[in-house]
Amino acid sequence: MYLLVVVQLQRWWLMSIRIRQEKEIAATMKYTILLTGIALLLLISTPPANSLIPTYHGCITSKAKSYKYCDTTLSNEERIDSLISELTLEEKVNLVAPDSALGSTCNDHTHGVDRLDFPPYMWLVETNTAAASKCYTENVCATTFNGPLGLGASFNRTVWFQKGQVISTELRAFNNHNWPRGTGNQDYIGITGYGPNINIARDPRFGRTSELPGEDPYLSGHYAKNMVRGTMETDKNGHPRMLTYLKHFTAYSTETNRGHDTYNISMHDFFDTYLAQYKIAFTEGNPVGAMCSYNAENGHPSCANDFILNQVVRKRWNQPNAHITTDCGAVSNMLGPPVNAPSNIYATAWSKYYCTTVMQTNTLLTKKNSIII
Numbered sequence: 001m002y003l004l005v006v007v008q009l010q011r012w013w014l015m016s017i018r019i020r021q022e023k024e025i026a027a028t029m030k031y032t033i034l035l036t037g038i039a040l041l042l043l044i045s046t047p048p049a050n051s052l053i054p055t056y057h058g059c060i061t062s063k064a065k066s067y068k069y070c071d072t073t074l075s076n077e078e079r080i081d082s083l084i085s086e087l088t089l090e091e092k093v094n095l096v097a098p099d100s101a102l103g104s105t106c107n108d109h110t111h112g113v114d115r116l117d118f119p120p121y122m123w124l125v126e127t128n129t130a131a132a133s134k135c136y137t138e139n140v141c142a143t144t145f146n147g148p149l150g151l152g153a154s155f156n157r158t159v160w161f162q163k164g165q166v167i168s169t170e171l172r173a174f175n176n177h178n179w180p181r182g183t184g185n186q187d188y189i190g191i192t193g194y195g196p197n198i199n200i201a202r203d204p205r206f207g208r209t210s211e212l213p214g215e216d217p218y219l220s221g222h223y224a225k226n227m228v229r230g231t232m233e234t235d236k237n238g239h240p241r242m243l244t245y246l247k248h249f250t251a252y253s254t255e256t257n258r259g260h261d262t263y264n265i266s267m268h269d270f271f272d273t274y275l276a277q278y279k280i281a282f283t284e285g286n287p288v289g290a291m292c293s294y295n296a297e298n299g300h301p302s303c304a305n306d307f308i309l310n311q312v313v314r315k316r317w318n319q320p321n322a323h324i325t326t327d328c329g330a331v332s333n334m335l336g337p338p339v340n341a342p343s344n345i346y347a348t349a350w351s352k353y354y355c356t357t358v359m360q361t362n363t364l365l366t367k368k369n370s371i372i373i
Contacts, residue, residue: 054176055188056121064117086116103186106328122187123325127231128195128211128247131171134182142170148196148223152213157226164230167193168241193231194291197247198224198277207255217273221280228285246281248293248327250274250308259333262296270297275312282317289323294330296338303330304339304350326351 053060059070068074068082087095094111102109102120112119126132128148135141143166145151151159173179174189181187199208201215213223224246232240251263251274265274274297281287290313292303302308303326313322334347341347 055178056190061117067116104184107183107187122190123192125181125189125193126195127167127193128197131167131174132181133174133189134180147210148213149210152219152223160223160226161230164227165233168231172241191242193242194245194247196224196227199248199252200273202253206253217276221277224281225285228281228287243288246287246290249278249290249302250293251297252293252295259294260337262299262338265297279317282319291325291327294327299338301334301339304354306354309354
């Protein structure tokens with residue numbers, strides 16, 4: 001159901017992205033605001049403590065079951081269409097960007113719809129080295145693997161696949177047990193995970209090299225492909241244990257001035273170094289999507305970059321339903337260099353125009369004066 005919601009909503013958005021004027025772009029945002037609902041047909045409401053219902057699961061209450069989106073006799077497409085038809089514009093806005101009143105905006109708590117018993121969801125759980133979580137009991141914690149740099153050096157595809165299996169199994173178990181990340185009282189674990197991180201190790205001064213499998217795109221791509229296959233292994237009904245996002249797309253190799261840096265990258269370097277590993281991961285591993293990086297390429301921020309997001313991922317690699325989410329604050333960063341968006345409206349519209357969704361830490365849309373009707 002999750003993936004089919006992505007399919008339907010992304011199609012609707014792609015039909016509207018070519019409208020360029022500010023007012024027209026704002027109007028088309030109504031088609032993309034719905035993308036936050038993709039997880040919520042599977043996992044919706046935070047249940048009471050000690051509940052037997054996994055965190056965020058929906059279609060549980062009699063009220064929710066009275067709506068067609070919970071009618072399992074209908075096709076997934078019919079359920080999705082019904083859900084979308086029920087939403088007001090403001091409800092759509094609240095589904096696409098975080099609200100600090102719900103919890104950490106970096107962990108990205110997005111609103112539900114109370115009148116439909118369609119509750120909130122927390123998107124971000126790190127899964128690069130472990131299922132980021134509070135220890136279950138003393139000395140009983142999520143499995144923490146050797147750093148990706150060490151695992152990459154093993155050249156062992158089986159180990160990479162098994163890492164994905166373990167992390168996704170534990171993530172699903174934490175979700176089943178209503179378990180928190182440990183980053184805040186409201187930060188309960190869902191089934192969306194961010195990792196592996198397959199940026200290229202370019203300079204040891206980067207400071208995050210230990211998060212990466214190595215400096216070779218071929219190695220990094222196959223590491224990611226196998227880990228993703230392990231995380232998204234399906235049960236007998238075709239349901240994956242979790243929904244996996246790659247990080248950080250792309251050319252993210254420095255922390256200094258992050259969010260306002262841009263790099264001149266030739267087509268050769270793009271396809272030889274900064275895209276090759278993601279191509280392998282996307283086309284052979286089939287993750288749900290990716291988190292776009294803070295930096296810009298050739299003056300175009302990754303999270304508002306038509307070339308890498310649309311021309312490459314969605315068209316060249318034939319991934320039309322790739323779900324791209326921003327990193328924390330990436331949309332707000334557009335108010336500064338290198339693009340210096342003239343207003344919150346422009347920054348938000350640019351990210352939407354180029355098909356990024358679920359804007360972590362970007363509360364521009366959830367501020368009343370930023371809602372465009």
